[in-house]
Each structure stands twice: as C-alpha cells, then as structure tokens.
Amino acid sequence: MRHSREHALSEDRSKDPNDQQRGDGLSRRSFLSRGAAAAVTLPSMAAFLEACSKKDTTGGTVGTGPAPTATFSVASPENPVKWPIFDDNKPIASGLTPEQNATLNVYTYVDYFDKGAIKSFEKKYQKYNVKVTLTTFEDTTEAIGKIRTGGVQADIYNPSYDQIGKMVTAKLVQPINHDYIPNIANVWPTYTNPFYDQEWQYTTPYVLYGTGIAWRADLVSEDIAAMSNPYDIFWNAKYEKKMSVLDDYRTCMGMVLLRNNLSVNTYKAEDLDLVHKQLSLLNQTTKPKVNVTDYTDVPTKIVSICQAWAGDAVNMVSYMPQGQSPDVLRYWSPTGNENMTDNDLLVLLKESKAPVMAHLLLNHMLDYEVSIGTFSFTGYQPPQNKITPEELVSSQFIPKNLASAVVLQKDWESGQHLLELPPDVDSQWQAVWQQFKAGA
C-alpha cells in the first residue's frame, strides 16, 4: 500500500530501490478512499448498530444479500455531522501542565510523518523530556483492528473521515480541548467546522489530496488541459499501454463518473453499469497499468500519462532521471464541482497516557514551518493559509509548470468528496472494480 506520500522529496530517497517497492501494492490512499470521506451520523448510529446486530453475510459482493442500509447515512457537505461528547469521554481541562518524561506514540502510515517535525517538537518541549515514537500500519483497517484490541498503544492516529463516527461511538478517540491548539488559526477556516466533524471536536486536518491527470509534454502531443473533456485521453488508443490509472477503486471509478458528469458517490446501478462498461473499454482500448507508482513511472517514461494525486505530481520532480528537466511535467485537475479533493486527519486516542502533550503535538503539526516540512517530506499539501501556488513557485518549492497541483481552498469547498458508501452500494462498487482488475 502505498504510494507517493511515502516518497519524500529528498534526493537520497529517490534513488533508493526500496522506495519503488514501497510504492507498489495497496496504497494508504486506497484504504483512505475505500472508506473514503464520511461517517455514520449519530442519530442513525444506534439504529444502524441495531440493524447490524445480526450477522451480515453479504460478503461485499454484488447480489449476495441485503445489507444494513435502511438507517445508514453519511456525513457530507449537505449533511454535516456534529458528534456527541459523552459524559465518560470528555476533553481534558484547560491549563494543565504537560506530562513529564512522556513518550508519545504516533500511529501512522509508513513515511507519512516527518521526522523533522518530531525533532523540532522534542526540542521545543525538551524541559519536559518528551519523546515521540512512530508505529506504522499498512492500512486503516489493520490499524483500527489493533487499536480496538489494544494491540497498539498510541496517542495520536491518522484516520480517514469515514472512521470518525465509528471511533467516536466506540469511544476510541477523545475530544480535543481547543485551548491547546491555537495553531488551528494557521489552516483554512473551513477546518474549524468541517462537514465530517462539526466544530472540530475530534479532529485536526493533516494533508490534502486532489486528483487529476499528470503527463509528460514531450511524449504527449495533446494539451490535455485544453481538451473539452480531458478524461477522454484515457480512452485514446494512440496511448495504448502508455498510461496508468490509480489503484484505488473510489478514485479511479470516480474519474469515470466525472468524465460523464456524474456524482463520485453515486448509488445508482445504471451509473455503475456505465462505469463498468467504460472500464472494460479502457482495458480493451488502452490497457492501462493500475498502480500507485505513477510518481516514478512518469519520470522514467514507463508511462506517458497517468491519473495522479496532486502530491504524486509534486513528487515526480524528485524522481526525474539525472539530466532531465521537470519542465516536461504537466498536471491538470478539474475545478468547481468536478474537482475531487479530500484530506487526512489527526485524532487523539482515548487511551493516550499523555493527553496534554499529545494536544501540544497536534498543535505543533499545524505550525507553518512544520507543515512545510510535512509537505516536503510527503509531497502532500497541508491546508495552511500561507501556502499558495504563487508562494510555492516563487520559493522554488515546485516548478511553475506544476502550480496547478496546488490544492486551493475553493477547490476543497466546491469540489466533490469521496464519501462513505452504504455497505451494499460499496459492494456494488467493489464488484465493478474487482472485475476490472481481474482483466475480465
């Protein structure tokens, strides 16, 4: 699992063959997006749990039985959710002294947490002799399982939106005391009241990821960004076996839906049938690779065009072979409602033994300089107010030709988010994807 967030912009790491391996297989984004972007609303959670109290044997496949969807609803921009704060799980009091000799454990993806941020945090609070350790997971399913069973004792965790409702209800996370996190002022105001956690009671934002198309201008004659429907390029037989799509069912199928001006969270069988047909056609016409190594495949000319997360496009720069200019790289993503942008989160786990210090670490991660370090390390952009395409280009953080890979607040606010799907709908999606990946 894995993908370009695991590839820092350092030269040394870009030459490490292990990086390529780490880039292979299932991505963090896969799981992030598999669950994607939402949560079960609390009013319906009790009913949902009740509905689910019987064993579900749907198997996650089409036509394998009814799923408990009657009371299932998801958080969305149109249906924002404010999670409850339980009497036995309240935020810590304000003004507490940070714990002495604490060791904070951050449970995160491999290479997803900048070690520079850890060093600066330990230095900042050295009078408290704080240490920060990292424990990593491959996917959030594995992570949740270990948190639930106590297999991993951590203070801070990197969930996806869809896990928030489940974690709040199961009291795996603790609410945040905002007094300890003044740096929230550094990030887009929308994150003080995001749809998936109204009034940011349990979450702070981490990094953003938009989705679009990356290509090499020296190998692709078309100006993809200027095409009436840029996604059509994936069905252009001229580029047979010269392209890749992301190995993430929500993101890739979402691309097909966007191509047809449909919702990326569709429940409609006819929409999924259309996706199925167009993916089959894709397999026949251009035979794309399905992977998450586009950030190396484009620089090394294994493919000329790819579906890419914005962070992948940024990371491509550091993977360009010696002597080749990144000026040939291009990135396009749609704007407005056709944009597909999401973000990762940080939460404080209920079992934290040093909750005050953990709050301080959450605050530290929202610091501008620390966030820039995170951006540099992961390639993914924190939603900092000060980060703009102009500023990143002028500071030579990214080349001008990739300025379009910077995610804007308006894109996040107006774009579509990959929301959690009810189990039976999700099974339908998975079945289409399974067939596509089987090469049938």
Next chain:
Amino acid sequence: MSVGSQRSRWIWPGFALPGVLWLAFLFLIPLYVVLCLAFGTLDPIFRSPVPEWNPLQWDTTQVAFVFSHIFGDDGIFGPAIVRTVVFVLLASAGCLLISYPVAYFVCRFGGRRKGLLLALLIAPFWISYMMRMLAWVNLLQTDGWVNKALSAGGIFPVHVSWLDGRPSTVIMGLTYGYVPYMILPLYAGLDRIEPSLIEAARDLGGSRWSTFRQVTLPMSKPAVIAGLLLVTLPMVGDYFTNDLLSGSPSTSMYGNLINNAILVPAQVGQGATFLIIMFIVLLIPMIYYVRATARAEGDTV
C-alpha cells in the same frame, strides 16, 4: 516388556514430534483459519472479516460467489485463471529448457569446479525475489540497459516498452525468478545417475543423443517432475511479478485475484476461497509426484 524396550519404543516416533508440531501449527491450523474465513461473515460496523469457527454455522455465500463467477456469463475470474495456466506452463517450460542443460553441464563437465559452479547457480537465492524483480524494472525501462544492449550501443535505436503490460515480460520474469528452484533438483537428480550406466550405453553402440534420450532423460524424470513442481506451485500463487513487471489488468493472474481480494476487507472470504481452490488444484500434481516417486522407488527395489 521391559522398561528399556518400552522407552525405546517411544524414542524413535518421538523424533517425529517437532515435525508433527510444525505441521499442526504452521499448516493445519492456518488452513483451518482460512476455511473459517472463507465460510465466515463480516463485522457489521467495520466491514472486516469475521471467521466462523463452528463448521456447523459456516456460511457459503462467499464460496458460492467465487464458484459462480469462474465460468459462464458471470465468469469474471475465468480469464485470469486461463491466463495463469498459460503463463505458468510457458514459464515452467522456460525454466526446464534453461535449467536442464545448465544442470547437465555442471554434472557431467563440472569436474572439480562442480562446487563452485553450484554455488554460483544458487547465488540468486542470496538476493530476495523482490529485489531481483525490482532490478528488472530498472533494466527493462525504456531507457534501461536491456534496450541499450539491444541497440548495440545506440547503433540500432531500440525503444521497446517492456514494462507496458506485456504477457511476454511477465513470463520472462517468472522464468527468471524461479529458474534456480529447478536447477537444484535437476542437478541433484542428474548427479545421482551412475556414469557407468552412460558409459555402458555408449559401449553398446548408443550415440550421444540416443544415450541421452534412452538413459539420462528417463532416469532424470523424477528430478524433472520435482523441479517442475517446485517452480509451478509458487508460480500459480505469484502476484508480485505481474504487479511489478506489468501492473496491467490484462495480465492479471490467479495470485492477483487472491491479493486483490484479501486487500479488501469485505472480500477476504473470497480471497480465502481462492486459496482453498488453489490448494485443492495443486494437490493433484503433488499426489502424482508422490505416487511417481513411490513407484520409482518400488522399481528400484
């Protein structure tokens, strides 16, 4: 019966205990877990697989789904299975074609350097399979050394995109990756053939070719079968080679079906079903090998 004889009665079977424990803990119990996952259910909240430990309560939904989607109009898994059979047969044949002459050469003409040659032959084992495949990714890139070598230093420009999802690249990768597994049993089998038998055949007027065909080849048959088994069995479940050297659904193999399924929590039961099917199918050549070996030993006796 004396105490000493009673004790000695248990000593020799006792030597089998570690093997029995090994088999129980690392094969039988995991196999049962796989079965329980295949016939299990899903966690209603987290959509993760829940194994059903009681066989009386096994649910057949996932197993039935897989079987109903192998062939026919809904046969979404059929193409990958057919592809796997073709790839594995071709790659196994490739392994045999490469390994047999190499092993034969080392046995017959290695002389005092047999040990050294053998060590060189197993050298690839010192590097992990994953690393060897990663090395191929670099070699096979459009600007990689393979194209540079084929272009004879740039005289004949070659721009073959080896990594663009070609079945031939996957088959090559499988062949390369598993060749050492075949060389070793072939070497062991060929080395056991008495040189005097071959000399006798030649003395009786057999040509080199007829001696090879009528003496060496039949006598090395068990080693060939063992070698084929050693490479075929892991190839069937291999997904990594295809992922790395192709990455295209058009070359998806059976191992990819398993891998894709187990990475989706709600489809883990299907992944377990694929594993069980593979286990049953692969038992057939294993049984054949055991019977062939027993028959050969009977003939020898």
